[in-house]
Every structure is written in C-alpha cells, then in structure tokens.
Amino acid sequence: MKYYIIAGEASGDLHASNLMKALQNQDANAEFRFWGGDLMQAVGGTLVTHYKERAFMGFAEIIMNLRTIVGLMSFCKKDIEQYRPDSIIFIDNSGFNLRIAKWAKKLGYKTNYYISPQVWASRAGRVEDIKRDIDAMFVILPFEKAFYKKYNYDVTFVGHPLLDAISDRKQVNEKGFREEHRLSDKQIIALLPGSRKQEIKKMLSIMLKMADKFKEYQFVIAGAPSQDFEFYQQFISIENVQFISNKTYDLLSVSYAALVTSGTATLEAALFKVPEVVCYKGSWLSYQIAKRIITLKFISLVNLVMDKEVVTELIQHDFNERRLEEELKLILAKKQRQAIFENYAALESELGGKGASETAAKLIVGV
Numbered sequence: 001m002k003y004y005i006i007a008g009e010a011s012g013d014l015h016a017s018n019l020m021k022a023l024q025n026q027d028a029n030a031e032f033r034f035w036g037g038d039l040m041q042a043v044g045g046t047l048v049t050h051y052k053e054r055a056f057m058g059f060a061e062i063i064m065n066l067r068t069i070v071g072l073m074s075f076c077k078k079d080i081e082q083y084r085p086d087s088i089i090f091i092d093n094s095g096f097n098l099r100i101a102k103w104a105k106k107l108g109y110k111t112n113y114y115i116s117p118q119v120w121a122s123r124a125g126r127v128e129d130i131k132r133d134i135d136a137m138f139v140i141l142p143f144e145k146a147f148y149k150k151y152n153y154d155v156t157f158v159g160h161p162l163l164d165a166i167s168d169r170k171q172v173n174e175k176g177f178r179e180e181h182r183l184s185d186k187q188i189i190a191l192l193p194g195s196r197k198q199e200i201k202k203m204l205s206i207m208l209k210m211a212d213k214f215k216e217y218q219f220v221i222a223g224a225p226s227q228d229f230e231f232y233q234q235f236i237s238i239e240n241v242q243f244i245s246n247k248t249y250d251l252l253s254v255s256y257a258a259l260v261t262s263g264t265a266t267l268e269a270a271l272f273k274v275p276e277v278v279c280y281k282g283s284w285l286s287y288q289i290a291k292r293i294i295t296l297k298f299i300s301l302v303n304l305v306m307d308k309e310v311v312t313e314l315i316q317h318d319f320n321e322r323r324l325e326e327e328l329k330l331i332l333a334k335k336q337r338q339a340i341f342e343n344y345a346a347l348e349s350e351l352g353g354k355g356a357s358e359t360a361a362k363l364i365v366g367v
Contacts, residue, residue, distance in 0.1 A: 001027055001365070004085035005034040006076070006100065008051045008093035010195050010225055011264035013037030015115055015161045015357075016091045020045070022361035033083050035076070036091075038225060048079055052226050069096070077103055087364060090134075091115055098126065101133040112364050113137045116155070120147045127151040138360040141305060142350055158359040159352030162264075166249065166271050167354060174254045181244050186218040187256035189328075190274070191241075192248065194261040195224035197231060202281050204235050207259045209321050210328055211240045217256070217332075222248040257331050259324070266300040266311070270347055275331035275340045277324065278302070278313045305350050310343040 003023060007016040017039035023030045024043075032045025041047045049072070073096065080088065080100075087110045090097040094117030101111050116139045119126045127148065130137065137155040139145060145157045178185070189210070193203035204221070211219045223232055223245030236243040244251055248265070252258065252272040260266050262280040269276040278300040298304050302311050312327045314320075330336045 001029060001086040002031045002033070002083065003087050003089055004080055004083055005032060005036065005040070005089045005091065006093065006097055007034065007036040007040065007091035008096065010037065010051070012091045012093055012115070013039045013051060013225075014165060016040050016089075017043050018161055018165060018357040019089070019091075019114055019360060022357040023364065025358065026361045026365045033079075033085070048076075072096070073099060076100055080104065080109070081107075086110065087112060089114055089364065092117065094118070094126075098129060098133070102129065105133040105135075111135050114360050114364075115140055115161075116144050116148075120144060124151075127153060136363065138363065140356060141301070142352065143305065143307075156359075156363060157352065158363075159354065159356040160267075161356040162267060162271055163348070163351060163354050164357060166268070169249055172250045172253050177250060177254055181220075181242060183220065183242055184218045186216060188251070188254055189214065189217045189219050190248075190251050190255040190258040190260075190269075191219060191221045192258060192260040192265045192269070193221065194263065194265075195226045197227065199261060199282075200224070200227065200231075203261050203279055206281075206319060206321060206324060207279070208235065208238055208241060210259070210324060211238055213325055214328065214332075215240055218242065220244055220251055220255075222251050257328065259328065262299045262313070262315075264301070266302050267305075270302045270311070270344050273341060273344055275337050276302075276311050277327045277331060278311050279319050279324070280313070280315050281319045282316070302347060306343060306347055310340065310347065 005016055007013055013036045016036050020032055020040060020043040033048060034040050034045060035048050037051050088104050090101060090113045092115045098117060105111055111134050113134045116137060131153045138158050139155050140158060140160045142157060145155055148155045191207045193200045193207060219241045221235060221241065221243045223243055225246045229245060232243055252269055252274050255274050258269045258274045258276040260269050260276045260278055262278050266278050280299060298313060299315060300311060300313055303309055314323055314327065
C-alpha cells in the first residue's frame with residue numbers, strides 16, 4: 001500500500017517514524033511519501049518537506065505567516081493527488097491536518113489520525129469535523145477515549161508510543177557519556193527549552209539564570225534536532241552550562257532534575273523518572289487568546305493524565321527567576337522527590353502497555 005503521512009515538530013517525527021517501521025512489519029509492500037523530519041527519512045520513502053520549514057508557534061506567528069501556510073496547504077493537496085495514496089495518516093499538527101483531512105475525505109481518500117488533535121483542550125466543536133472527516137482515530141492518552149465517547153465517536157486507545165521509544169533505546173554508560181561531552185562529575189540538571197527558535201530564546205533567558213544560583217550542579221542544554229549548533233552558541237558561553245545536541249533521551253537518562261518547556265518533553269522527563277519543573281511563556285497576544293479558549297486545569301501531559309498536580313507548572317508571569325529558583329529547590333529535596341517518583345510510577349501504569357505503534361499499524365493496514 002501507498003501511505004501519505006503528515007507530521008509536524010520533532011515529536012511528530014519520532015512517533016511517525018516508529019509507526020512507519022510498524023507499518024513495514026505489517027505490510028511488506030509499504031511505500032511512504034511524507035511531511036516530517038530526519039527520523040522519518042531514515043526509515044525510508046520520500047520526504048516532501050521538513051517540519052523545520054513549518055515551525056510556526058502561537059496565534060500571532062500563525063497569523064503573520066498565513067500566506068505561507070495557505071500556500072503549503074495548496075501544495076500538499078496537489079502532491080496528494082499526484083501520489084494517489086491508499087491511505088493518508090495524520091499525526092497531531094491539527095491546524096494543518098484537519099483542513100487537509102476535510103479536503104481528502106471529500107475526494108474519497110482513507111483518512112487515519114494517529115495522536116489526536118488536542119480538541120479536549122479547546123474548541124471541542126471540532127470533534128464534529130473529525131467525525132465527518134476521519135475514518136479512524138487512534139489515541140495515545142487514556143482520557144481521550146472517554147472524551148470522544150461523550151460526542152458519540154468511537155476511537156481506539158493504543159497506548160503511548162513513548163513507552164516503546166524509551167524502552168527500545170540503547171542504555172547509556174554514564175561515565176562514557178560524561179567523558180564524551182566533557183561534563184563534570186556534578187549531578188546534572190537538564191534544560192529542555194523547546195524546539196522553535198522563539199520559544200528557546202524566551203525559555204532559556206530565564207532557565208539559564210539558575211546556573212549561577214545552583215553552582216553545585218552541572219546544567220546541560222538539550223539541543224533540538226530542528227536547530228543548528230550556530231543558533232545555540234549565544235547560550236553556551238555561560239559558566240557551569242554545557243550543550244548537547246540531539247541526545248535528549250541520553251541526557252535525561254543521566255539527569256537528576258530538569259527544567260522543561262511544556263509539551264511532549266514533560267512526559268519524556270517523567271518516563272525517565274526525572275523530577276521536573278514545567279515552564280511556558282508565550283507572546284502577550286498568544287497568551288491572551290489561549291487563556292480565553294483553553295479550558296484545562298493543567299498544561300503538562302503529566303498532570304493532565306494524572307488529573308492532579310504531580311509537577312509544578314510555571315506559566316507566563318509565574319515563569320520568572322524567583323519562582324523558578326523556589327521550585328527547583330523543592331524538586332532537589334529528598335522528600336519532594338520521593339512523592340514525584342511515586343506519582344511517576346502511577347503515571348506509567350495509566351499510559352497502558354507497550355506496542356502502540358504496532359497496534360495502530362495493524363488497524364491502519366486493516367482499515
């Protein structure tokens with residue numbers, strides 16, 4: 001079968017690449033054409049456009065780049081028509097993907113969605129569009145099935161693919177890792193500032209202020225695969241701060257604590273059993289719009305899945321030097337860490353068993 005896959009951002013690239021491997025296991029004749037990244041390209045097939053070219057964050061930036069986005073949508077539709085896939089697979093990236101899905105469904109293409117748009121966070125009315133335009137939805141968060149059931153839409157919970165991505169990775173030799181990256185023997189605090197330039201600059205400007213306040217720890221910036229080393233050079237001349245590119249999992253596996261920008265990375269840190277402070281700060285306009293349409297109690301996946309505050313979230317004005325210092329001190333303390341570890345164990349249980357990609361692939365091939 002011919003598969004056309006549309007993914008955005010580093011997390012979408014990761015999950016889509018694992019799904020592609022699983023599809024190859026189920027379909028010996030699988031052919032791929034896709035919008036994604038380096039991990040998908042390593043599996044094989046034709047990369048149409050890299051997610052780096054579509055990294056627009058926040059309402060304001062989307063509005064400013066609307067002409068570019070519309071042009072990409074037009075190009076995508078033409079590319080699909082030329083390729084004539086047997087199945088289109090959408091990976092998260094809802095703003096783009098739901099519009100393509102509406103068009104594709106009208107033309108009779110089979111439409112599958114792996115990793116649901118976060119309609120449970122805002123604009124739940126989009127569920128009706130999903131019901132109309134998506135043949136099969138495969139969700140990875142346990143509460144999503146119940147959410148969709150309220151709208152009489154039957155979706156399949158396949159478990160979370162991060163469980164597989166983390167368990168399948170090669171174990172890191174900490175001594176060798178420290179030597180390779182010239183790290184001291186101090187306990188490591190990982191800084192995960194996101195993947196887009198504008199959010200990285202905004203998050204690191206505050207995160208890096210902790211390096212001088214906690215000199216007994218080694219701070220390490222996790223470089224995103226979507227950004228070149230040259231971009232990070234402005235941040236890595238600070239004393240007590242090191243930089244490691246595109247090895248976030250290896251870094252988390254040897255870290256004592258982490259400061260993490262809200263997103264998939266919050267769940268990754270939790271699954272590596274790293275106590276964390278979740279941080280987020282957007283533009284004034286984006287924040288004003290978001291707080292009026294988002295109805296959730298929490299923004300981190302850890303807290304959303306557990307439906308309680310397991311990790312502290314510092315959002316917008318709360319994400320400041322004073323609060324970050326206070327919260328970092330707490331997660332470095334033994335008592336707080338023990339409580340976090342107990343909640344992390346419960347979180348992993350909630351996420352279901354392994355095999356999310358294989359389960360989704362079997363269902364897609366059979367759709």
